[in-house]
Amino acid sequence: STDDPGSAGHEQVVFCQDRQSGLRAIIGIYSTALGPALGGTRFYPYASEAAALADVLDLSRGMAYKNALAGLDLGGGKAVIWGDPDQLKSESLLRAYGRFVQSLGGRYYTACDVGTxxxxxxxxxxxxxxxxxxxxxHGGAGDSSVLTAWGVFQGMRAAAEHVWGTPSLRGRRVGVAGLGKVGRHLTGHLVDDGAEVVATDVDPRALAWARTNHPGVTLVDDTSALVAADIDVYAPCALGGALNDDTVPALRARVVAGAANNQLAHPGIEKQLADRGVLYAPDYVVNAGGVIQVADEIEGFNFDRAKLRATRIFDTTRQILRLADDEGVPPAVAADRLAERRMAEVGRLRAIH
Ligand code: NAI
Ligand code: K
Structure with missing residues (x-):
């Protein structure tokens, strides 16, 4: 395509169908500039093929940026299986899908996502x-929330350093929205570091987990109570769109750093955050520990090596926040620029395009 594989559109989009098992899938490869495209398979009951296609195009592009900033020798891809996993998922469907992945000869590596x-x-x-x-x-990396949480913690420490001059979260009040797989591990790291955790979840089992394992954690009723609480750091660890027109004006935290994907509800939100003096550590930068964990499987999984890579999210976040200051742009824009730079510079060397 062009000199800038980071922004030159998708390399390949593959429509897959197997009538017998009911498989309808789309594999999107945004970029192989840095290596094989890696990204999960989302199994979801899309309203239409157009909706499935829009999602896979968006998600595969996002993976290229995430993998580039995670320092991986991997490009960006993603796949969607269109349908209700509860109705459709079967051995034959998954194997039919596996054969399509195999047919791409290693241009695309898959992994888990919503519904898989x-x-x-x-x-x-x-x-x-x-x-x-x-x-x-089976020689795999297992549950990726372990290093996702570790990476979020590292990104949060870098943001804390940027705002308060020290990466330590000792004595800081950190609001964790969502005590699921990632939120629980993150809470552990925060408590170990001496932070005061305020948390919420819609699932009573998650609240019971907190009461049992971390009795020092303050539980609040819901996310709006958490956002309005006297917290220093807000860590969205539930669903997307956590930063929106309702939450941002109410937010009292100086730093936002959390695991949830697509935290910015719409583009203008970045400016609202900046105007309120809130430092936003871009979601796809700080939540890359999960992809780092599964990517390590390609080399034969080694937890310590993967953890070391996830620890570097501290340095990457720091670099992005400094670049944002230097160039007078929001951190999310600085992150995109850094990712595009790596895809263009290293991708050029690989001479794939
Ligand atoms: P999870 O499903 O284990 O946990 C999500 C938690 O949020 C659940 O306990 C749920 O009850 C709670 N929740 C849902 N709606 C809520 C609401 N309105 N208010 C408060 N709590 C609510 O998911 P997981 O794996 O912990 O992931 C959390 C987020 O991080 C998701 O957005 C996910 O896409 C993202 N992420 C996860 C990665 C991983 O390796 N698990 C990797 C990268 C991103
Ligand atoms: K591209």
């Missing part, structure tokens, strides 16, 4: 080598 799980990757792996996020028993 470690056990599904094990099934897909019976048809293709190009799959990560398998179970530990």
């Amino acid at each position: 799980f470690v056990a599904d990757m094990d099934v897909i792996a019976r048809e293709t080598r190009y799959v990560t996020g398998r179970s530990v028993e």
Whole structure:
């Protein structure tokens, strides 16, 4: 395509169909400038094929940027399986999908996403080598929330350093919205570092977990109470769109750093955050620990090596926040620029385009 593989559009989009199993999938490869495209498979009941296509185009592009900033030798891709996983998911469907992944000859590696799980990757792996996020028993990295939380913690420390001069979160009040897989591990790291955690979740089991394991955590009723609480850092760890026209004006935190994907509800939100003096550590930068964990499987999973890579999210976040200051742009824009720079510079060397 062009000199800038980071922004030159998608390289390849593959429509897959297997009538017998009911498989309808789309694999989007945005870029292989840095290496094979890696990104999960989302299994979701899209309203239409157009909606599935729009999602896979958007998500595969996002993965290229995430993988570039995670320092991985991997490009960006993503896949969607269109349908209700509860109705459709079967061994034959997953294996049919695995054969399509295999047919791309390693241009695309898949992994888990919404609607797909470690056990599904094990099934897909019976048809293709190009799959990560398998179970530990099958040589996989297992649950990626472990290093996702570790990376979010590192990104938060870098943001804290940028605002307060020290990366330590000792004595800071950190609001964790969502005590799921990532939120729980993150809470552990924060408590270990001496932070005061304020948290919320819609699931009573998650609240019970907090009461049992971290009795020092303050629980509040809902996300709006958390946002309005006297917190220093806000960590969205539930669903997307956490930063919106309702939450941003109410937010009292100086720093936002959390695991949730697509935290910015719409583009103008970045400016609203900046105007309120809130430092936003871009979601796709700080939540890259999960992809770092599963990507490590390609080399034969080594937890310590993967953890070291996730620890570097501290340095990357610091670099992005400094670049944002230097160039007078929001951190999300600085992050995009850095990702595009790496895709263009290293992609040029690989001479793929
Ligand atoms: P999860 O499903 O285990 O946890 C989400 C938690 O949020 C659940 O406990 C749920 O009850 C809670 N929740 C849902 N709606 C809520 C609301 N309105 N208010 C408060 N709590 C609410 O998911 P997980 O794996 O912990 O992921 C959390 C976020 O991080 C998601 O946005 C995910 O896409 C993102 N992420 C996760 C990665 C991973 O490796 N698990 C990697 C990168 C991003
Ligand atoms: K591209």
